[in-house]
Amino acid sequence: MTGHGAGRDYVVTEIPVELLFTELDVRSARTDHLIKSFTDRWYEHHLQYADISIMRLVPHRELYRYFAGEPGAAPDAYLDWYEQIHATRGITPPMSRKGLLIQRRMEYENMQSELSSGSGFFFDHPVKAKWNPAGYFNVLDGHHRACFLYCLGFRRIPVRIPLQDYTVWLHSAAVADVEQTMKDQQRRLIYTPILHPQFYGMHSERDETYPTRLDYIARFLGPGKLIGRSVLDIGCNIGYYSRHFVREGADVTGVEPDPDHHSLLHKLNAMERTAFSVITERFEESDAVQQYDIGLLLTVFYHIMKDPEACRRFLAQLDRSVCSLLFWESGDAMETEKKMLMENTGFKHYEKLADTFGTGKYRELGVFRKA
Structure with a gap:
């Protein structure tokens, strides 16, 4: 309204x-x-x-x-x-x-x-x-x-x-750019919400219904300031989580190899007046990944966990790059994912945050911590 x-x-x-x-x-x-x-x-x-x-x-x-x-x-x-x-x-x-x-x-x-x-x-x-x-x-x-x-x-x-x-806030010229990009991509579906009145009627696959994954993450974080903290959003899609952490004052880097996704996220960044660095290579193959306080790994790892060589490089990069907290959501083999993460990285402590459901799969949301 x-x-x-x-x-x-x-x-x-x-x-x-x-x-x-x-x-x-x-x-x-x-x-x-x-x-x-x-x-x-x-x-x-x-x-x-x-x-x-x-x-x-x-x-x-x-x-x-x-x-x-x-x-x-x-x-x-x-x-x-x-x-x-x-x-x-x-x-x-x-x-x-x-x-x-x-x-x-x-x-x-x-x-x-x-x-x-x-x-x-x-x-x-x-x-x-x-x-x-x-x-x-x-x-x-x-x-x-x-x-x-x-x-x-x-x-x-x-x-x-x-x-x-x-x-x-309406930022009409930037909205037009977003709409044109979505039209060019023939995009009928978005994975996460777009926070603008022009797109309120557009259904997103995730994070529409309370409590969302972001709600659970916010509960875990408490009220502590995120200014000066660095965040790595692996598989950031169109940037919903990355933009949120930018608004909270964090220094954010997103990883998104899909050209359509990172093309749209740049338009959304302009519309929502947020900005973060974007790495357009695959996470396990990128030399641009540095070290970060917090990592987001939401429904990403299960896509490559059955490829032994890619999985090995992914886990090694993850262990090097995320120093403290890793927010994770599983595919449908949640126990296998957890075991692989804990046995092949320094993330030895795990806390379950919630049972979740998305894109047709029961999942688990949790947070890993290094000692």
Whole structure:
């Protein structure tokens, strides 16, 4: 419903959750003067959750996962956050932990009740946000509403933004380039979502339904800053994951040998105002691969694991290039893949994140760590 509620100087539109980030830190935003009893201790606490994807806003996300009855969710992080935003300023929290939880549950139930009659309430009371030139939106007001909808599975959130920001985001000339490229490729299917209103109606094979693979990865990462971290996205396809990590501040390199995929991803990078390095050779054959903190290996390894020589070179390159974390999703022989990875690389620790399903196969998503 793009453009719903348009006014003279603002517009209410649906923005993908992947493009919604928490507010900028108050000093960068020059709003520290608005914080009652501002202290450096409060600012350090505030920085933990400033300018990160709402998918990684742990206190609010876990509160609503808890209310929704999701396994493993608990409100403790939210209650601790609430206490700290007062204690770090020398202020006694106005509500007890029990009282706060009761109030937030009532608000949760009220929002559920409004939602039962449609999404009109959230268009009438939208999240407020502002465009960030790094290619996403910072929430100014409405973190609770955004996280509520996100945890109920909404992939797009009603948001009020300045009309000028809306025009910048639409980036019409770049959209035309994407559409022309897709037409030239006769592309009818995309593997991952394209985060722009022009393509909301286009079905993607993966990452459309909550919780997506990216949601699970975000939960594992927690709220820690990714600025300065290096990420290698092996088999990056049209760049969905690479662009997300760019928005999070990481230095990203994608590997994609398919010419159609990397042709489209460059157009999408321009449209979404993100950029990352792309290696167009096969991963196991490339001399351009360097060393990276984090690797993404999602539904890639099973394509070559039955070719002994290619597999040997792939595993050796993987071991050299990814130094810390490797997010992995299997083909349909998940135990065989795990065994090959652990026996032929330094990735000796493994944690399962989720059972997944995609392109007709049951899969497993997890993370490997080096000692």
